[in-house]
Amino acid sequence: MSDVEIFHEEIAKGALSRKVERTWVPGARDRWSRASGRTPLHVEPEPVADVLGWLDGRVSADFDPATGLGWQLSFARTTDGGAVLSLVAAHAIADGAALLDAVTRADGGTPAPVTEPSGPLAAILDDLADARKQLSAAARWVLNRPRGTKKTPPPAKTSPQAPADWRVPHVVVECDSADLARTAAARGGSVNSLFVAALSRVAATAGCADAVVPAALPVSGREPDDARANSTRIAVAGLDRSVLDEQDLAEVKAECKRAYQRLAAASPGSQPLALLQMLPDTVVRRLPPPPAATVLASNVGRLPGELCGAPVRSVSATAHYPGAGPEEVATIGDGVTGWLSDSGERSTISVCGLAPGRINDVEELRELVVSEFAAWGVAVRPW
Template identity: 80%
Template sequence: MSSRPLHVEPEPVDDVLGWLDGRVSADFDPATGCGWQVSFARTTDGGAVLSLVAAHAIADGAALLDAVVRADGGTPAPVPARGGALSTAVDDVADGLQQLKAAVSWAINRPRGKRTPSPAKAAPEAPEGWRIPHVVVECDSAEIAKSAAERGGSVNSLFVAALARIAATAGCADGLVPAALPVSGRETVDVRANSTRIAIAGLDRSVLDEQDLAEVKAECKRAYQRLAANSSASQPLALVQMLPDAVVRRLPPPPAATVLASSLGRVPGELCGAPVRSVSATAHYPGAEPAEVATIGDGVTGWLSDSGSRTTISVCGLAPGRINGVDELRELVTSELASWGLAVRPW
């Protein structure tokens, strides 16, 4: 898999988040061998920012973070040894048949249901020129851990609950808030590609209103157990992404989710000998129009990473007509985290 040439911004940037969003490209095509790009810019405050963007079909968040860590340490990825041309061809055919078998099993066993949950009320029409709003905020890692522990949960359960409450406040769900929880199925001997599966948790509004993290944590655990017990119902996202559009359109719709909460865990605190102040990870939908975004789930998606003293939360509003701009989404995010006793610093 090849990359685009390294992009170096000629002038220092002031709006770091805007610059990062601008580096996302809709032109990646893994089928032609172009799947990722690294970009670099100086900032007006004397710092620097590094961007790594990849097509989701070839890498999930864990794979990207692993690539950064390995690149910094000069450690190659552990790729299984391949035999000669004949052996490789046989392996590829066998792998293709296994993937096809998995796809058929997934299509047969996948639960039927509506593509999106029934919202509290119909979404208003999105304003002209609507684009997916994206915000990033930071908070103190010790503070968020303390807030979670005081409510009987973990940082991850607080993250899931906060996103669900944001979606509910925006009018994206009523009664029960379905939350998608990405789970890595990657083997340690091979860190390539995208091996993400999705567990679905159902979060009751009364539990969310009470900020009962013990119950949120318990429901997330039950979601992971359901996924483990029925793995054929949730094949890796990359498998679905590689199927032809004509096939995907005939498959049962995916389980409905108003929230996607992806916790990436600890990220490097140093890169190439320089301290890393902040790290943010986000899955983008470049060029997506409101009508297309509305089919994704009518809610919010978020990613959490911990760089030691700082915890970074990145949120996208996939709710045309409900969340209509960066300012609106930023207010939702900062107000929600404040309700947990957290002081945040927006990017």
């Protein structure tokens, strides 16, 4: 058995192999249980030349967490003598931190499977306890919710018409980590603040941004041995266009810090999540979506330097939107999303353009991203 096959087996033993178990107790949340099935390892028969094209082609819209088919591992040799590994998972079963944890544990031979109640009676007792907890949380929110006049939502932005066959463009670029760090320090900031500022300026150049650019900054709440599929919360920084125009990373860094502080100070009970959990799916689908940020900038951080017994050259992390057309994406927002990954000597920036009519294809997005980093003095190399 090859190292990749062993890795596949170890992932299948871990937390990604989970499925939804419906509860019959009103108010209780559905729970995760161990999934017995798995998607087989896909091995590409011929070496690939277009690595990014192959990776994008491995994204599937057919995952179904209700049946336990929520992830797939794929492997290919490349025409330059290297190899590429793709792990795709439904966001419902793992956020970025959970996916990274699953990879690290699988490669180390220490997968953490989903825990389950010891039997039907234990499951019912767990559901009853969870229902009491959720009902209590919902009641507290109803009693303590802010009261006052309704806020008038801002007028919807009008976007240019997108081509009917528009799909979310995705580009990946990489650069030397040392160059990125030096450039950030020279402008009074950090690598993260440069990343956030660069994405915000890309959105502004594309015509997505107003005077203040709202940037969503994912923050992981994952703890050791955390079994949750999703533990991410979002801090939101408001970046003034004049600060971005001046490339003032000290102020960008300061505003990001204030956003993290606001998130830390916010009460976890300030959102009616327990109440939403109790609503039928048909009702939830009719609720208005929450306000979307123009930019989402996710700093994945430092990744393992070795995987399956081989050194890791570069890693790209991305949230995909398979099959989403312009109308559906327009409900998500009007801007860009990006992920920064550190592989040691190289840093990788993956960007999706969620701006139908403004960013219409891969070539436009690639030009925006490459030109933006060049404006900072950072040379990036597209995949």
